[in-house]
Amino acid sequence: MFGPLMFPTGSQPAAAGAVSNAEQKFSPCFLCKDVFLFPHEQEKCLAHIFEVHQLVIADSHLVTDLPKYLAYWKEKFSANKNDIKEFCTTILVDVKKDGVLMKDQNFFLLSDVVKEDKEIREKIKQDRLETVLQQQIAERDDYTYTHGCLFCRQDVGPTRAEYLTHLSTQHNLQLGRPEKIVFFDKFISVIEEKLEQLQCIFCEKLFTDRNVLKEHMRKKGHKRVDPNNQFYDQFYIVNYYEPERRWKEKPDKKERDEEEEEDESSDWSDWAETCDTPITCLFCESTLDQWSAIEEHMATVHQFDYSALTKDMDFYEQVKLVNYIRRQVHLNRCITCDESRDNNASLLEHMVVEKHLALPPKAMWDLPQYFFPTYENDSFLSQIQDAGFNSDDDMGARVCESKMDKASLDSVCT
Structure with missing residues (x-):
């Protein structure tokens, strides 16, 4: 996720948040x-x-x-x-x-x-705002920017806005809209240092394994910075307009209405991970934008209650189950008896008549080959929740026990 492991060097990076x-x-x-x-x-x-x-x-x-x-x-x-x-x-x-x-x-x-005190406060505020706006303009108009992605390591550019969009759309890292951020290079440097030190950027908890950190950030919704951490105020332009109102605070009703019209939100406290592409049903070609909707569809149309059937499964078992069902449906083979059919409609009819739209025998899907996704862009996998255990320590132990190589983990979870 964050590139290959490295032996520690003589010089350690400065702590995130340190002042130069x-x-x-x-x-x-x-x-x-x-x-x-x-x-x-x-x-x-x-x-x-x-x-x-x-x-x-x-x-x-x-x-x-x-x-x-x-x-x-x-x-x-x-x-x-x-x-x-x-x-x-x-x-x-x-x-x-x-x-x-x-x-x-x-x-x-x-x-x-006192009038003079108010005037000097306003002048200092205005001088600082002008300096920050000039910095933001320079960053916005720079078309020579390039930097390695924090996750996939490919060079992204030629603007900071495109780099931020890449992080958001490809890796679901939500740092805010480009026009709201300033001192971009320092901001990214802080995030990068935290990730290299195996530290969550939201709760700042340290981990000993990169895959465990990745799972923690994905499942906890920690692919963002903590709005209560005032260190990050310096990177959001609103704090220079209104020092008395921090960027995490909710807008008033009028501002909320305006921002809803613009399809944006300044309240990050209830941010939740979203899916960039529609989620496809496991059994037919129906696609829906929300996880709850696709679950309801499978339960009502196919009588397959995914949450109920997988409530005792951990994350990796669910991954293998989903990839198995995807492969069987792609090959027009029954998920329970492995009988082959000519097309999807005939396959669904067979599984309904034989009541085979149920949890297949574990021996059929609990195989290492199903760690690998059938479809590379399968959004269903990104919505899986681990019901078997919740603690990060248990998850870390599970990662070690699974014996999965890094490539398979990345292909499953990215």
Whole structure:
């Protein structure tokens, strides 16, 4: 799935989410000479301002570039310390120090209630937005982009949008629409590092086997990033328009109506894996877009209740059963008695009359040859759910026991 295994090298990749040297900056406190390294020491800086200078910065998490904000006010207050009282309001705060609660302590509050503070916050936000939009335009207009796919390793290009579309349509990795993403190269690099370290990109759980990781992401619906992980906010353009509203949050009713008309959704919390191609019935040529619909079709038209018949089977047993039925129907042979017929209609008539539309004897389909799909693009296989066990540890053990080679696993699950 992710390419061949590799021995560890001397240099290990940086942890996903790590901040590069270029993104770090030193910023002095705006009321003294103490210096802090951003973004790592941002909370330490705010705590220092609160504890040492008795000052609170309102909604500091919404300030787009806090070091630039602090630099502005440092220059302002350096000229005259009394400016603090001019631009800050006094508030009473209960403070606990050394285990002792001190009530009604005087603190300064610096907030956008003051016109100048609001203006500098807006200017910093606008400057950052313009920079990010220029970056997005440059990425969009670059027709020389190429990068190896995270899964099949083929080079995909020549645009980032085509690369993202490839991940979505060919591998069901849902990262969002191309026009909503910025700093694309860093985003893909983060995802790639996680996969190479055998780490799920959603829950960040580590695995010891690539096939187990693949099954985990497929079955848990983890072929996406976690919308609650704020590290990923930097890659979605909406966060630069509205810092106060994160990309995972649901739109209001008006926005939902508009987005439904455009056939898109910004709420990823209930994202579910979908099938890119219609699902074909096991016994006839009927195709339907939804798994529940194809199950109902087989139950009502062919009296074959797939879920009930396979409720005690694990994933690999179901794969072999489906591929066996596909092969038999393709050859116009009964799935139970192996009797041959001239065409599909005659075969269905025989199985109905003889009541052979049932679970075939296990000895007929529980064979290694049926690990391989009869049809390479069989969407039915991608909808199989493992009812035999649910834990990832059990699944890992099962993978090891199955003795399947990587090629057969990929052909079954891709």
